[in-house]
Amino acid sequence: MGLGQMNAEVALEGGGKWQEVVLFPVDFADADGAVRLDWEGVWELSLDKSGKWQGAAPAFRNLRWQEGMREELNARREVKLLQAPVVAGK
Secondary structure, three states, X not given: OEEOOEEOOOOOOOOOOOOOOOOOHHHOEXXXXXXXXXXXXXXXXXXXOOOOOOOOOOOOOOOOOOOOOHHHHHHOOOXXXXXXXXXXXX
């Protein structure tokens, strides 16, 4: 899945059953490994295959943006905000 130049890879089980996928801003990284901290400025989500698809056309159901809690988003970060080094007094 992509957000501009940032991507997230999701491994799916395959088969015929529905699967829930929930992604947070920090799940999207650019080529250098930098991650998103929020959804600000995100207007488009793209879905792409990683290889040649050999099955029926996929079906997406209940695709939506879901508001996340700050604590939930911070829990997904590798570096917690309180542990991050101070840069330029911020």
